[in-house]
Amino acid sequence: AQTVTQSQPEMSVQEAETVTLSCTYDTSESDYYLFWYKQPPSRQMILVIRQEAYKQQNATENRFSVNFQKAAKSFSLKISDSQLGDAAMYFCAYRRGETSGSRLTFGEGTQLTVNP
């Protein structure tokens, strides 16, 4: 079974600084997708960024980028120029690639605090 581990229950960053959230996963599959989701205090889940395992290039979305290390099974999220609105719970998630109907497996989450 696939597992996703986020080893940092809590992180904090100063506004305008950069922070990196860690995620590792375990799988024997070669075709899969990785995601980072954000859950603000409203508890609405918001997709931040997505990475296809077959792509070597790291995904980026504006201030958000990932460091995908396939051999190490590591998938960290970097937030640049942190803003107060980035404060949220962040979840790393894994999904097998053979069909988009397959299940998402989530990590335990990292609570990010942004200090003004």
Next chain:
Amino acid sequence: DGGITQSPKYLFRKEGQNVTLSCEQNLNHDAMYWYRQDPGQGLRLIYYSQIVNDFQKGDIAEGYSVSREKKESFPLTVTSAQKNPTAFYLCASSMYSPGVKGSGYTFGSGTRLTVV
């Protein structure tokens, strides 16, 4: 606008009662999912359905039941057999097609269930 609607937002259950959480989507998504969220444990999969009239157990299905009679609807019943039902419940949906791989989920806004 297309999306997922969960109702009610807050639900209170007495000991020994069954309650049903509603999840409706108008995204024409084939697959639907129910997750439970507890503090420090991330999101855990309860049940999922990839097509109408078919569903599979997730990791924590005991004490829960579902139905999928319509593509748009995937209600979750929390039965009296669920010993610790107080949690936040999230419904999600995604496309299910061999040609559409790795799409993320669309989430509802959640239902907070409390046993009183």
